Amino acid sequence: MILDKRNIKTVTELREEPVKILNALQKKDEPTIIFHRSDPKAILLSIETYQKLSDLLEDYLDEELALELEKKPKEKGIPLKKVMKELNIKPPQNV
Numbered sequence: 001m002i003l004d005k006r007n008i009k010t011v012t013e014l015r016e017e018p019v020k021i022l023n024a025l026q027k028k029d030e031p032t033i034i035f036h037r038s039d040p041k042a043i044l045l046s047i048e049t050y051q052k053l054s055d056l057l058e059d060y061l062d063e064e065l066a067l068e069l070e071k072k073p074k075e076k077g078i079p080l081k082k083v084m085k086e087l088n089i090k091p092p093q094n095v
Contacts, residue, residue: 009044011036 009032025032025046034042
């Protein structure tokens with residue numbers, strides 16, 4: 001992301017024109033950086049962008065967990081028939 005005047009706003013601008021900034025955020029669908037006294041303090045994202053990032057992060061974490069679980073030794077499982085019997089579940093007729 002290249003910083004320019006379109007995606008940089010000050011706290012003062014945010015205070016004076018919040019609706020304008022939020023509408024622009026929806027249209028351009030890229031983050032807006034909020035500065036306070038020349039220091040970056042926050043980033044505004046549209047809901048769509050936030051959801052995309054959140055989904056990507058969740059997918060990444062799921063993949064990391066799957067890779068970690070693949071490294072663990074496989075344990076002996078419990079047969080389905082035994083579980084069904086303990087839970088008093090009858091097996092389907094056509095299986």
